[in-house]
Amino acid sequence: MSNNDFAARLADVGADVEATLDRLLGPLALSGEAARPARLLAAMRYVALDGGKRVRPFLFIEAARLFGCDGDGLLRAACAVEMVHCYSLAHDDLPAMDDDDLRRGKPSAHKAFDEATAILAGDALLTYAFDVMADAATHADPHIRCDLTLGLARASGLGGMAGGQQLDLDAERANTPLSHAEITQLQAMKTGALLRFAAEGGAMFANASNVDRVALGDYGRALGAAFQIADDILDAEGNEAAMGKRVAKDAGRNKGTLVGMLGLEAARALRDELAEEAVNALARFGEKAEVLVAAARFTASRAS
């Protein structure tokens, strides 16, 4: 698959994801007779819409497509994963956390609204992700909905994303450098767990065999690690325009990254090695996996 074909596919899926998020967060889509607090819904939309390349839902959807799955339920499930990602950005940007005033080149949620609304928008988006995942409209089989809900929760909580963010904050405060193993662990939790779940969850959605599901999980784990190193390389290279946020901030605040520890050259080599590890995990699927193979190579190449 050429780079252009991959970019077009990524953009296509991204547009579907955007439209589905827009619908899920539309004024009539939310159930119940309760009043809709307009400001909170606006903040949830601000946090969830018009954002990023939608890598997590892309992985979820393409992993399910590998097994012939497609359709609206798949888009809903993929959007649930993206909602968790978006909530985490809104909370990570808060003054008490990473204190970032910019996100994707726009004011962060607590700047566009206010701190309380940004906290609540994150809370409500996280909550809504589980609402969407557990809903019969997402998948006909309640076993699969439960497995997906459980997997999403585990990737996002104490043993996953939230735990990784805490380890990051702890490290920043302790002011002692992390070891290579500690950085790897932190990143596997903070960003890796949800990326891994995105790929594995797509296989779960498609009711893939255990072996296939494990293969997608291995792919997602390696891709997630490559993705984080690529992000750290971008940050170190200081391309402010491409990142849409203040640059070299993480390094300046003593946040351990593998780039800081290994240097740019070795970090690039590790990133490429992990991307190939991701590709190798897909060997059993042959040609069918070309989109996911391209996704792994794209992850590595975006930081050139």
Place this chain on the structure above:
Amino acid sequence: MSNNDFAARLADVGADVEATLDRLLGPLALSGEAARPARLLAAMRYVALDGGKRVRPFLFIEAARLFGCDGDGLLRAACAVEMVHCYSLAHDDLPAMDDDDLRRGKPSAHKAFDEATAILAGDALLTYAFDVMADAATHADPHIRCDLTLGLARASGLGGMAGGQQLDLDAERANTPLSHAEITQLQAMKTGALLRFAAEGGAMFANASNVDRVALGDYGRALGAAFQIADDILDAEGNEAAMGKRVAKDAGRNKGTLVGMLGLEAARALRDELAEEAVNALARFGEKAEVLVAAARFTASRAS
């Protein structure tokens, strides 16, 4: 059922809930091979353990017991509801929200730890609630696990608790008094939705008929409304020791309450009327419902 018998039952269930939360938040109980960020787990335990009368899990458990249900899965599901309540307290107390330094007579989470950890502990506790609810250890039937997950999410999100908190913050800022209907709506979302789900969820857990489930939902709705008015009466009466937090603060910050609008006497009458409405919703269950009847009367009487 005598007041003493009811108090003993409430304490018994509370002790079971405490033990189950302690186990669910134990160092070995969380799945996966990931590192456990010790500070985050400590903060989650601080937020969830040793708290309150456990009214929500009590309602959940006693509603299920009405249909002959009991056991560890029931305790797990009830604890998931309580986790959502506890997370909301930790976030509501944050400086950007209600800015409360005390909770149940102890430092609030952001005072005992720090703001970032309090935000993350709330996030992780909310996430873990859905983990517990969707887990096969909680209920054998995945349809019921999905229904409970969905119900919990809807009671807690934009159309429920989080939305109600936003309406409360909006009202505080707007500095224009809310109407009776607006206060009722706000409270039905902010505290009512989760109390209602607690009672209705117990019936869902027990796979009760739709009619029985609706009756428990009506009970929970009326009890929730009575509970909030009783809380506002306690606040207005200024019994600092009984509340464990600064008193008359809500009123001082222009937060609309029915006590402020109607006066103490009329508020007491409305509270008692709602408690009787809750009792009446249980008529179809006869003697079997004596514990839930006592719970409705207790809710009214605690504010004397």
